[in-house]
Amino acid sequence: MVKSNHLLKSEQKQSLSRRKRSLRTAKPIGCLHLLLRAEYRPKKQVRSTDSKNDQRYLIDSKNLRRKPIDKSHLLAWAAGFIDADGSLNAQIVRRKDYKLQFQVRISITVFQSTKRFHLLLRMQKLFRTGTVRKRNDGMSEFTIVGGAQVKTCLTSILPYLWLKRAQANLLLKIAAKLPYTKDPRILLETCALADKIGQLTDGKKRLNFSTEVCETLRSLGHDV
Structure with a gap:
């Protein structure tokens, strides 16, 4: 079943909120571990629909996550x-x-x-x-x-x-x-x-x- 853009945005906000809470409550080593592992997380693809022309396209959920750590x-x-x-x-x-x-x-x-x-x-x-x-x-x-x-x-x-x-x-x-x-x-x-x-x-x-x-x-x- 194809999710609407509204539901996708809602899920993205909830995911971001959970990550922020985990970073605030994590121990120093755990927090550092999360940051270092950010760039190694597997890619997930979310199927969505363009409302203008009703064409399906794939969104790379990695782009929605924290950017890779600068060197x-x-x-x-x-x-x-x-x-x-x-x-x-x-x-x-x-x-x-x-x-x-x-x-x-x-x-x-x-x-x-x-x-x-x-x-x-x-x-x-x-x-x-x-x-x-x-x-x-x-x-x-x-x-x-x-x-x-x-x-x-x-x-x-x-x-x-x-x-x-x-x-x-x-x-x-x-x-x-x-x-x-x-x-x-x-x-x-x-x-x-x-x-x-x-x-x-x-x-x-x-x-x-x-x-x-x-x-x-x-x-x-x-x-x-």
């Missing part, structure tokens, strides 16, 4: 996630197979309960890089490692970061120097920046510092 809003969401449950790290790693014996490694890590594993997958899809893994302690993590990948990610979310903006700016400076760390002086400068990030991070105890790198470089005959 800038998703980047702001990801920045808030990283501010709250993320970690921006720069590690000085000893490498015996390296000529200068040290390497600086930068990374972004986001932690979340495995119950909300889908949020980490959504973040991975947003940045189009990184790895997601489930740990044995009921937690999961999303990790981006490497100068180019970290630089691309941080550049996109930097305007929205608040708590970790200082660490992000330092990581971007390190990322710019990484391709030139075969030079002993630049390596030492990069390690000094990693020390500054360590002072801003409440993470695990660090093993290597720029002072140790400086001593090693001098023992190898480099004037630093």
Whole structure:
């Protein structure tokens, strides 16, 4: 049976009203879940009738729903996630197979309960890089490692970061120097920046510092 335009409009208003009530009463994660799932809802077609020429046509009900979330809003969401449950790290790693014996490694890590594993997958899809893994302690993590990948990610979310903006700016400076760390002086400068990030991070105890790198470089005959 074909529904009239009046009945269609009435049903659309009722549907919109129910969605608004669900968003107002939903918990934060539930509300966010509804927003992120909006663009993945299956299409439904409603058959209606044009009153002017009495021709039937199809209305895509997806057009009546909330518009897809803008990418800038998703980047702001990801920045808030990283501010709250993320970690921006720069590690000085000893490498015996390296000529200068040290390497600086930068990374972004986001932690979340495995119950909300889908949020980490959504973040991975947003940045189009990184790895997601489930740990044995009921937690999961999303990790981006490497100068180019970290630089691309941080550049996109930097305007929205608040708590970790200082660490992000330092990581971007390190990322710019990484391709030139075969030079002993630049390596030492990069390690000094990693020390500054360590002072801003409440993470695990660090093993290597720029002072140790400086001593090693001098023992190898480099004037630093």
